[in-house]
Amino acid sequence: MIWDWVENTALPGHRVTTKRELTGGYSNHNVAFTTDTGDTYVLRRYLGDDAGAVEAALARRLAGVVPVPEVIAIGHGALVSRFLPGRPLSEVLADAETDADATVVEDLGRSTGETLARIGTVSFAAPGFFADGTLTPGPPGIEPASGLDVFVDKCLAEGNAAGRLTDAEQRALRTHAARATPLLTAVHGLRRLVHSDFNPKNLLALEVDGRWRISAVLDWEFAFSGPPLVDVGNMLRDPRPPGFAEAFLEGFRAQGGDLPPGWRALSSALDVYALAAFLTRPPEHRYFQGALARIRDLLASAD
Template sequence: MRTEDGERIAKALGGRLVKATTLAGGYSHETTLLELDDRKVVARFGGGDPAIEAAVMALAPVPVPEVLLVEADAMAIGFVEGTVLSRVLETPPDAVEGLGREVGRVVARIGDVRFGAAGFFAGDGLTVGPQPPWSEQLVPFAEQCMAKTERLDRQERTAWLALCAEHAPALTAIDGEARLVHGDINPKNILVGGGRVTAVLDWEFAYSGCPYGDVANMARFGAGYPPGFLDGFVSGFEEHEPRHPDWQYLGRLLDLFALSDFMTRAPGQEVADQAATIVREWIATGVPRTTRSL
C-alpha cells in the first residue's frame, strides 16, 4: 500500500493516518491495518469488486466487520477484536472440538441467505446471470485449467480430467441450490475470541450455490488441523438443518473446481503446492466420500 492511499482513506473517514501495518492478505489482494488518530480500520486493496463484496457482507447472517468505505479498487472495514483461527489452531485449546463445532454452526448459517438462481454475482445488486449448472461446468472448467498448468504431467492431467468427468453427473443433486456461499472458508478468514467466532472475513469469492462447498473448502487441508477440530466443525455444520445423505461427498465434488484452479498457479505458491498433493492423491485413490478425513 502506498502511504498516500492510506492517507486518502483516513481523510475520507474523517481521521488522520498515524501508522500503517501490512497484514497477511489473500492471493489476490493486499490488506493493511490503518491506525487513525481516533480508531483502527482495515483497508483492502485489489481483489474482486469491493462493491459486490460489501453488498454480500450486508446480507451475511453471521458476524462480519462493518463496511466503512467502498472505492473502485479498495474498501475499508472496521477493526474487529479477535485472533485469526489459523493461529489458534497452532496451539489448540483443550476444547478444540467445541471450537470446531462453533465455527461449523456459524458457517452453516451463511447458507440461510437464498437467491433466485445459482451463479456468480454481477454488480452490487447481487444479480445472477444465466449460466450452465455446475454439473455441466466442471469438465470444461477442468479442461481449461489443465491446458494452463505446468504442475501436472500429461498422464496426471488426463487422469484428473477423467476423474472430473466420472463424478460431474452427481452434481445434478445440488445444481438447483441457490444459497450464499462464502467461497473461501478457511482458518485464515475467521476471527475467534472467547471460544466464539467474532468475524468471518474476505467475502470476495462469495457466490450463489450450495453451502456444502464451504465445508469442503475448510476440510481441504484438514489433515493439518489438530485432532478433533474438523470433526467438531462438520458436526456443528450438520446441526443446522437436514442435509442430503451424500452431502459431504457432494461438497468434495464442488472442491474439484477449486483444486483445478489451483493447478494454474505458478510453482512455489504454498497453497497451490498443497493442492497439487491432494490432486495426485485423489487421482490415485478417488474422491473421498467424507469431509472428516482425507
C-alpha cells in the first residue's frame, strides 16, 4: 500500500490525517495530504515512466535558482514533496482577465519570464534527455532539436490523427515540419535546462506586498538539456490575456534570457514536437483536442 510507504518510510512516525486530490496531468496523479504534525505534502504517483529520481535531482539542482518543492522521498513509483502555497497561474490569469486587471497580468507575465530565464542559467555537459538521477544527458550524440520531420511523420503514422486531421491537413503538417527542420540547426548544441511543459498549469503564483509573483515551478518529469526556446514556444502556444506575452518577453530578456534573430519561428518550430506528441494521446484527452486546434491555426498562418 502506497500510504503505508508514506507513513512508515517516506515520513516515518507521521500519520496521514487528510487527503485532497489535486488537478493532475496525463502522466501522474497528485494528492495533497496533511499529517498529524500539521504539515502538508504532495504525493505524486507516476502513471507512466517513473521520473522520481530525475525530479528529485532537479529539485536539488534548482535550489536557490527558482522555487521548486523540496523532495522528501522517492520510491514505489511515487514521490513525496513539501506542499508549496500558491494558486495555479492559469486561475489567477483567468480572474485577472475577467476583472480587466492589467497590472496583475503584467506583473505575472514579467515574473514568468524572469523565472524562465533563471531556469535557463542551469547548464549541462551536452544536449539530451535525463534517464536517471545523475542528470547525465543522453543518449550520446542525440540532439533533441533534430529530426522534427521524422518525429512528426512517426506521430502521424502511429498516433490517432487519422480521421481527426484530414489527409490534406496531415500532408500540410508534414510539409511544415520538413520546412522547419533545417531552421532548427540554429539551436543545435544548446545545453540549458528545459522544463518542457512550461505553461500556466504548472506554475503557482502568490500575491506578496500587493504584487503577484511566481511562487513555484511544478512537474519536471519531461525536463531535458536543450534550447530554452522550447519553453518560450510552450508559454506562447495558447492565447494569453492582453499584455501577458509582452511582459513575459520583457521579463525574460531583462533576466538574461536570449531571444536570437528569428526566435519566433524557432520557438514555434520547437513547439511542433509537443503538438505532434499530443496526437499520440487518446482522442478524448484535452491535450489531443487542443493540439488539433493549434495545428490548424499553425497551418493557416503558414499559408
